[in-house]
Amino acid sequence: MTKARKTILDTVEDSPVPLSASEIHKKITRPMDLVTVYRSLKYLEDNGFLESFSFTCTDKRTERYYYRRREPHVHFFHCEQCHTFLDLGKCELDTQVIRLETQFGVRIATHTLYFTGICARCLNVRESADSALGAP
Numbered sequence: 001m002t003k004a005r006k007t008i009l010d011t012v013e014d015s016p017v018p019l020s021a022s023e024i025h026k027k028i029t030r031p032m033d034l035v036t037v038y039r040s041l042k043y044l045e046d047n048g049f050l051e052s053f054s055f056t057c058t059d060k061r062t063e064r065y066y067y068r069r070r071e072p073h074v075h076f077f078h079c080e081q082c083h084t085f086l087d088l089g090k091c092e093l094d095t096q097v098i099r100l101e102t103q104f105g106v107r108i109a110t111h112t113l114y115f116t117g118i119c120a121r122c123l124n125v126r127e128s129a130d131s132a133l134g135a136p
Contacts, residue, residue: 004032005040009049017085018053018065018076041066053112057083073110079119086119 056062072090
């Protein structure tokens with residue numbers, strides 16, 4: 001594994017949440033161009049070190065986010081206000097996957113599931129602001 005790939009892999013593995021290529025590039029302290037980041041991410045994903053998903057956000061548009069491959073598989077929540085991700089823990093969809101395979105006669109190899117909404121911190125800020133304004 002090249003030094004660039006190892007640096008990128010370490011950066012993604014150190015993050016508890018998915019990161020976009022530009023976020024990864026900003027976190028890397030050694031000189032590295034963005035093209036190297038993208039090429040390395042492709043290699044790391046193709047070789048089973050990372051997983052990714054495309055995500056569309058009203059502010060950030062569509063981006064691909066990368067996270068470390070792990071077992072058990074996990075899902076994420078994205079806050080529409082502060083744009084942070086929250087790891088929701090291990091996937092609990094095993095029975096649903098089996099039901100869908102049986103119902104449709106397919107073999108599901110993988111899936112991506114994420115939730116969007118407002119995180120607890122942003123809800124608390126909103127409720128505090130509403131209280132200060134006297135809103136019901």
